[in-house]
Amino acid sequence: MSILTIRAIKLAAVATSVSLALVACSNSTDTATVTSEAPTQPASTAPAVAGEDPVIAAIDAVLTAHSGGIIVSIDRDNRGGHYDIDVVVGDEIFDLTVDSAGNVTEDDRESDRDDVIKAQNATLTAEDAIRQALIQHPDGVLDDADLDEENGRLQWEVNLDDQSGNDLAELKIAAN
Structure with a gap:
């Protein structure tokens, strides 16, 4: 697996975790669906x-x-x-x-x-x-x-x- 692929996977995991944490911390009773896509470009x-x-x-x-x-x-x-x-x-x-x-x-x-x-x-x-x-x-x-x-x-x-x-x-x- 290339370094670029590993970076993209890590970024997607972090984005998903942050999204889930924000949803969990919300005071709203609404439900939300959180989706995340792996970026095509790795983040720096x-x-x-x-x-x-x-x-x-x-x-x-x-x-x-x-x-x-x-x-x-x-x-x-x-x-x-x-x-x-x-x-x-x-x-x-x-x-x-x-x-x-x-x-x-x-x-x-x-x-x-x-x-x-x-x-x-x-x-x-x-x-x-x-x-x-x-x-x-x-x-x-x-x-x-x-x-x-x-x-x-x-x-x-x-x-x-x-x-x-x-x-x-x-x-x-x-x-x-």
Whole structure:
């Protein structure tokens, strides 16, 4: 069973438990039926970051639009306030743009076997890698993040800027 499947199962169990607890604590005499579905995307396991970087909303928009997708690259456009995000869905890579309102548009599709294999082998998501980087540099904002293989090791290369847009840090975070 993959880590993503395990995370999805855990999230579904927690959601069901919380729903049942809320129903049990209710003073109402009405009966309610509680249902829960396992999410198609695993929730992040990293802790929340105060003043969350807007890239997290862009990631959520992409994964909502492309259920089962695996993000392999994110680049913040410094001038336009949007993100260019590459997501692997099946054996294709979708080149997407996400605007500040969370609208996702497809710019291109391609097939790159190496990127697809890297995506399938990664056990740490883009969101979790970015959150780890932001925990180390809480005043940073994402500039870009790429899933790369270097010296036979799969890793996320995460570049952060400071609030003024200047380079702040480059981090390499193991992706598996």
